[in-house]
Amino acid sequence: MSKIIKKVAIIGAGFTGKQIAAIAALYDFNVSLFDINIDTLAEAKKYISGFLKRKKKNDALKNVSYYSDMSEAVSDVDLVIEAVPENLELKRKVFSQIDSLAPAKTIIATNSSSYPVSRIESAVKRKNKVLNIHFYPPIPTRPMADIMRGSETSDETFEIGKNWIINIGCEPLIVKKECFGFVFNRIWHAVKKECLKMWAGGYADIEVIDTAWKIFTKMKLGPFTMMDGIGLDVAYAVEMSYYKESGDPKDKPPQAFRAMVERGDLGLKTGKGFYTWKKKK
Numbered sequence: 001m002s003k004i005i006k007k008v009a010i011i012g013a014g015f016t017g018k019q020i021a022a023i024a025a026l027y028d029f030n031v032s033l034f035d036i037n038i039d040t041l042a043e044a045k046k047y048i049s050g051f052l053k054r055k056k057k058n059d060a061l062k063n064v065s066y067y068s069d070m071s072e073a074v075s076d077v078d079l080v081i082e083a084v085p086e087n088l089e090l091k092r093k094v095f096s097q098i099d100s101l102a103p104a105k106t107i108i109a110t111n112s113s114s115y116p117v118s119r120i121e122s123a124v125k126r127k128n129k130v131l132n133i134h135f136y137p138p139i140p141t142r143p144m145a146d147i148m149r150g151s152e153t154s155d156e157t158f159e160i161g162k163n164w165i166i167n168i169g170c171e172p173l174i175v176k177k178e179c180f181g182f183v184f185n186r187i188w189h190a191v192k193k194e195c196l197k198m199w200a201g202g203y204a205d206i207e208v209i210d211t212a213w214k215i216f217t218k219m220k221l222g223p224f225t226m227m228d229g230i231g232l233d234v235a236y237a238v239e240m241s242y243y244k245e246s247g248d249p250k251d252k253p254p255q256a257f258r259a260m261v262e263r264g265d266l267g268l269k270t271g272k273g274f275y276t277w278k279k280k281k
Ligand SMILES: NC(=O)c1ccc[n+]([C@@H]2O[C@H](COP(=O)([O-])OP(=O)(O)OC[C@H]3O[C@@H](n4cnc5c(N)ncnc54)[C@H](O)[C@@H]3O)[C@@H](O)[C@H]2O)c1
Pocket: 011, 012, 013, 014, 015, 016, 017, 034, 035, 036, 037, 040, 082, 083, 084, 085, 086, 087, 094, 111, 112, 113, 114, 134, 135, 136, 137
């Protein structure tokens, strides 16, 4: 196995895939970007070119190639990052395709927000060369990625993955054993869970909680504003996934939160969530 990553393929050029491609190109990795949707590829090219130009790295534009054929995209790469939608069966199918098309040396990682790679690994033969490498967009302003093993991942694979994360200017958040939510998503879940309980229980208003968070952390946005931005349907589904995983009633999101989602008050995108927003025209 090559101990140094030189060429990377990103499978899925959507919201996160294009950002991973951009950051890898910025750090002079050779990047192949593949998507089944050519419009998405064109949009990704626009984003990546704009990003690299803003960073005054015009010479890095040549680092990225765009593909609508997966076999070409993965033909000689050292690492593949899968960033297709969060659907376990789809991820297993894509892993299996990559396994049959990529060279034997290639490490395959998933950017999944929730599935441990141990639930995907049976779709491939190279079970010692799989990883979770999970980013936190916007990657340029949140330079960190969780890294977690599958049940047969070798130490060598883990080390190579960790060094690649460092080499693209990110902090590797090492998950020592399989953990739902990895490192930071797990911490962030704990924060949101308590904020939601305080709001639903009538202990404090959302404005007070957001203000306290902003003063304490020096962040620009509080948890309720951030949930409105992400979309309350997505935020609710994430909280439900922790509840389903633990089965602990304390993890169950408040009924009042569920009611908002059922009413269609989904935050920024619908104009109403925890806060009232001006709808985009
Ligand atoms: N959105 C986030 O904030 C975020 C953060 C961290 C991790 N993730 C994870 O990243 C993954 C992708 O999420 P996203 O938000 O970028 O989704 P997205 O919908 O923006 O992008 C997914 C892309 O995959 C493409 N695609 C679908 N099927 C494909 C296939 N068979 N082969 C190749 N491409 C295919 C789609 O055309 C789309 O462009 C998910 O697993 C998600 O959990 C998302």
